[in-house]
Structures are given as structure tokens and as C-alpha cells.
Amino acid sequence: MEYLIEGFLNAFHLLFTGDEETYSAVFTTVHVSSMSIIISLIIGLPAGFILGYYEFTGKKQIRAVVDTLLALPTVVVGLLVYAFVTRKGPLGDFNLLFEVSGIIVGQVLLILPIVISLSATAIESLDERLKNTLITLGARGNTIIISSLYEARFAIMAAAVNAYSRAISEVGVSMMIGGNIKWHTRTITTAIALETGKGQFAMGIALGIVLLAIGFFVNWVLIFFKKRA
């Protein structure tokens, strides 16, 4: 038990003294996962709206595929993206391998199904009277889409929080695409894996605490907005 207590004490020391290596991993994680969630929301929200709002041929099949991808293992995404962005791969010329941008691509593929599926569910759960209400008040086209998304805002925020939590906590994509390069592509999760392997519990615990704190903060923001509304 002593090494655990020692680990916690050292972890707080690293955090409160502003250890550069620790904070580098934290900033990389926040940067990568924030970019991933922004891109996923830009693509995923309209796609989720279409999937949840309209009836079209093949909708059920697409929905089944998207729902299946919710359980996509991070290492499978890592492997897939690696195969594409490696020097010999079809996207090799973009130099994404061992770069932050490569991790972002991988994380977008990982969390996009979450955004699409949960936002589609949120739109499907909207009251069926909403559409007629909006039309009778004069809304058309994009205004109906934006107003419907706004009506589903709490469920969509929950979808975004869910997707963000998956992005900051994943290790497979960051490790395989980013390569866990110190000061460059090392994220909280890859650092924890590495430091734990080395027996350096202090840094692992410190980063774990930060990871939990980020998760708590993001969920707190959701609860705050729900309460405010």
C-alpha cells in the first residue's frame, strides 16, 4: 500500500509544481480530443439529424451499421487508420502518422458513430407535434433543422459529453497513430500506460486524477446548463 500512498503524494506534487512533462500530456490530450469533438459534431449533428428525422430507403441498415460502430474497439480504429496513413498507405503523403493530426483523424472515426447515433436517437425522441408547430409558426428548411436540434439540445449535449469522454479516455488510437512521443504526441492515457509499465505510479496517478477531473468538469457543465434551462 505504501507505494500507492507515495504515488498519490508525488502525483499532487507533480500537479501543483507544474511539472512540464505531465502538463504536456494534459495539453496534448485536451487539444486532440477538443479538435476531435468539434469535427465530429460538425459532421455528426447534420448526419444524426438526417438519420433521425427523415424516412428513406436503407435508413434501418445505416442505423444498424452506425449503432454497431458504437462498440468499435479503439485498437481496431488505430489499426485501420494506421494502414491508411502509414508511409506506404493511400494517405501516406499527408504525413499523419506519429502526428497530432493523425490522432485527431483516428479519434474522429472513433467518436463520430457516437455523435451520429445518439443525436439521431435524440431527434427521433422529439415530440411528433414539434414539426407541425414549427411549420405553423412559419419555420422552413434550415430553420426547422436548427430549431429541432435546439429542442433536443440536452440529449445532444449528453451525446457530445459521451463522445468527448470516449475521446479523452481512449488509448488505442493515440498509441498506434501518435506513437506516444514525449512532448509531441504523448497523451494522458498513453503516458499512464507507459509510466505504469515503468513502475512510475506517481505520474500515472497524477495524470489519472487530471483525466477524472476533466471528465467531472465536462459532466458538470452539462448538469449546469440543464439546471439553468
Place this chain on the structure above:
Amino acid sequence: MKDRPLYELHDIRHSYNEFTLRIPELIIKKGDAIGLAGPNGSGKSTLMRLLALLESPEHGSLSFYPSGERKSSVTMLQQDPYLLKRSVFDNVCYGLKVRKDRKNHKKRVSEVLEIVNLDPAKFMHRSWYELSGGEAQRVALASRMILKPDALLLDEPVANVDTESSYAISEAANRMRELHSTTLIISSHDISWLTNVTDTVWKLHNGRITGSGNINILPGPWEKADNKLWAYRLPDGAPVYATEPPESDSIGILHPHEIIISDRKIKDTSAANKIEATIKLMVSEEKTGRIRIEAEASGKILNVQITESSAKKMQLIPGRKIVLIFKATSVIWH
């Protein structure tokens, strides 16, 4: 201006599953106040959705002649309306924002809230979940009134509200008509309320407009009876006699003023129909100055009209047993 048609419908056929709404010809003028009455599934809501331009008819033509932009000119308040998950203020001015009309929102919202009898200071900043059913209904009405539409369609607006809200809604609808010559089209099961708010009440049955006013609809089927007469069986079995219908499933119409009320069975009358009934409801109609009686006859409610003095003379009260007397020829065919 008032005689200008707002709607012209020709040869409309519009189906839902096995139900079909059929309207050969219909003109609604600007400033009219039309009531739609009829049993569930008679086609009221389908007609309302067509008039609200939420759907296009499958067959026939529906022409709408708005005074301004088409999408601004007709709005409908659905039965059990949906409020956006926002404050009362944001709900009421949503339609203005959609139209990019950004002038004096606060003042205009206050005005319409006052018209629907909600105190602006108290309600303006309430959230959607802080309202009772009647208040929500009035907020939904205010959010349509602020648009000053050419046509305001209200689908069962008083079905689930208290008396205060019911009164506030009828007053607000009348104000809209007075201020902006808004055409009102209102469906309701509450015939008395509908009669007081509108000029004409159209009765719908099985997808057709069968007549106006408090007419009684006898939908058939009709069976051949004795004395060259045909009979329609009321739900509990008592027959209603009529002359030969065009078809066995023709709709018979019996006007309330064709029915005579008696307090006992009269033998020396040539009228073929002498049906025992019980008075269920008596309503004084402001517009006609008469008493409308809803009497339950063998499981069916029939409307009868009587003068106030006759009602007093016969000491009619709800619960009293009466006999409804009318001739077979009083039943006419739609």
C-alpha cells in the same frame, strides 16, 4: 375586402388509411368565423390540416389567397399544443424571429399575452414547464396571434382547459377577428362554445360536410319498414322512420327545429316518430335566443331547439323524460 375569398376548395379527396375526406366545393371568405363539429374520425382534423397548408390534397384543388406572404398568413393551434422548450417570451416571439421581424418584441409579446388574459409581468419569463395546461394553451395561442395571420385555425382549443381558459380563448379569437379581420376556423366537440364563437357551424360526418348548425345526423344503414317507410336503428334499438333514402347507407339529416317536444306520448298524431328521450343538457344560445336541448334517445344524443317560454311552460330540466316527435318527411337526405 371581407367578401374576398380566402380559401377555395374544389373536388377535394384526401385519404388516411381507409378514411377519405370528400369536399366537392367550399369557399371560405376573409373574416369568416367557421366552426367544425362532428364525431371523432369525421374528418375535422384532416380538413384543418389541409386548410393549415400542412398537407396538400391528394385530389382536387385548394387555393389560398393570402394578403401577404403565404407562409405568414395561416397558422394553426393544434389540439394539445406543443410549447418549445424555452421561456414564454421566446415561445411567443419565435414566429417573429423566423420571419426576421425584430421590432419591439417585448411590447408586442406583452400585448398578445394581455389579449389571452395572461399577466405579462408574471408570465413573460416563465419557462415552458412552469405553466398549467390552460396557460400553455393560451401561450400557444398568443404565439400564433402575434403573427396577425389571415387565417387562424384552432383544433379543439377548449378540449382540455378550464372555464377561465376557455373564455379567454374565445375572447382572444374574437379580438383577432375584430382587429385584423382574421378568418377563424375552429373545430370543437363543444357545440355551445363553438356556436358562440363562430358564425356558422359545419357538421362533418364520415369525411363529408353534411350541413350547418345543430343538425342531427342519422348515418344509416336504412332498412325497409312497414307503410312504405324506412328505418334507422338508434344504438339501443329504437327505430327512426324516414321516407325512402336514395341508398341504404345514405346520411339522413334531421334539423332540430323539426322536432317537437312532448311530456307524454301522443296517440292522435300523424308523425311517424315518437321517441322517448331524457334531457341531458340545456343551453341558452346567445345568438338565436333559443334553448338548445341535448336529449339522449335510445343511446344517441339528438339536438332539439325550443323557445325559452316553451321550456319554462313545460318545466323542462335536465334529467326529465320527454318524447321527441317528428314526421318521417322531416328526415332529409344528404
